[in-house]
Amino acid sequence: MTKSSFEMLKLSEIIGNGVAIRILRSALTQNKPACAYLFSGPPGVGKKTAAYAFAMALLCEKGGDDACGVCGQCRKVTTGSHPDLTYVEPIVKDKKVKEEIDIESVREIIRKLSFRPYEGKRKILIVDQVEKMNLVASNAFLKTLEEPPGDTVIILTTENMSRLLLTILSRLQKVRFMPLKFEEILRFATEKAGLRGEQAEAYAALSKGAPGMMSEDSIEKEKEIRNFALTLFGERDAKWDADIMKMADKIDRSKERGLVDKVLESFVELLADLVRVKTKGKCDSLVNKDIVDKLFSISPRFSRRKLLRAWDVSSELVRARRWNINPFLTINLLALELKR
Ligand SMILES: [Zn+2]
Structure with a gap:
């Protein structure tokens, strides 16, 4: 269960996907997050970045509609050491060619969620590319979704919603992520990737709205x-x-x-x-x-x-x-x- 390298951002620092980010910030303002979310959209458009930003805001000591980025809780999220934040992604196991999320990972999830939060207000689970969870694991995971521990927020991401079990889909609040607009990705290219002029424009045109892929x-x-x-x-x-x-x-x-x-x-x-x-x-x-x-x-x-x-x-x-x-x-x- 390793975290692949990517930049940790606050919700307010995310470029593009304004609708999705507004939905999340509004849930934070009311302090009423759903039990389980599904962030769907094509690869590279910022689902995982948003999942971490949302998780950080949910755990932040300051509260409000975004993380402060500097408190103890935020710092632990940023350094990947927060005990109440669990991240799971598909992995390739011995003798298998396809990466997947298997029953062992789900058992580990269930075990971790069974404890009270160590220090945060709640526990957060992020499952990246949940469509790669195999059938046995999905059925076991369904029980967690049916009766989530009260202090838990589950965030699932997927590139392919049609591959999820309907029983799972029906329990999730869906948040759609779209490819970035040209102007947004141009901003991303200059502000985040540090590109200038022609190079930034080429990046914006060629990335087809998915900065995470470039x-x-x-x-x-x-x-x-x-x-x-x-x-x-x-x-x-x-x-x-x-x-x-x-x-x-x-x-x-x-x-x-x-x-x-x-x-x-x-x-x-x-x-x-x-x-x-x-x-x-x-x-x-x-x-x-x-x-x-x-x-x-x-x-x-x-x-x-x-x-x-x-x-x-x-x-x-x-x-x-x-x-x-x-x-x-x-x-x-x-x-x-x-x-x-
Ligand atoms: Zn904070």
Whole structure:
């Protein structure tokens, strides 16, 4: 039961997901938290950060709608040494390939929750990615949810609500987390990740609203993938033909699984942006906001009809990829479609 590294924040310091944070702060103001919460949403949008921030506020000596961040209780949460805060996440056990939360972890949870709080006002349990709790463990955990100890607040997070037992779901107060808006993630990039100018904009565009998924390496990787997709929109001459062949070959040989699917995904996003640029001129809803100038220089070379046609073909290819159509062929088909 280790805590993966991430930055401990107060609720008021969290960027984005204003609705979710307001729900939590309102429960704190009234001092009436629910017995059990489910924070749902895609990976990397801040569910775990919010769970810890909420836990810290619930344990804080000062009370109110946020943690003070400096009292003894808050400091213990920050350093991961608070005896009344339990964190559980899926782990890989010996001889198993899949990470999961098993019955042993749940027995440990039940044991810990059976004690009175050591020093805090209440006990807090955070279970990360609860959808990875196996069936036996889920059934055992259900009993805890049915009769939670009175002084306990349980916070579960999930990326996939549809994989939870209905009997569990029905006992939880749901709080939804969404991908961050471009402006929010730009703020995150400058304030939290310390990026500036072009780099911050690239981060905001490429992270697709999930700052928790991005590292410096992954920004570079995402840039490379997008550059592959941008190559397809290049000036159509002999050099372009050669570039496409080289790229298709490189992607085909790449050991990285799913690379061609990521290029395909990026290609579809670029198509959508180009159609937006063509339809509305300057437009705020672009995904690839950091390369607006480039999009404007590409868009006059293709008719709207051609872009939409390429969209159809790439959607077909997304489906065909499920049948394992090979990467080399995929890239060449995309190139051909734009060339016609
Ligand atoms: Zn405090």
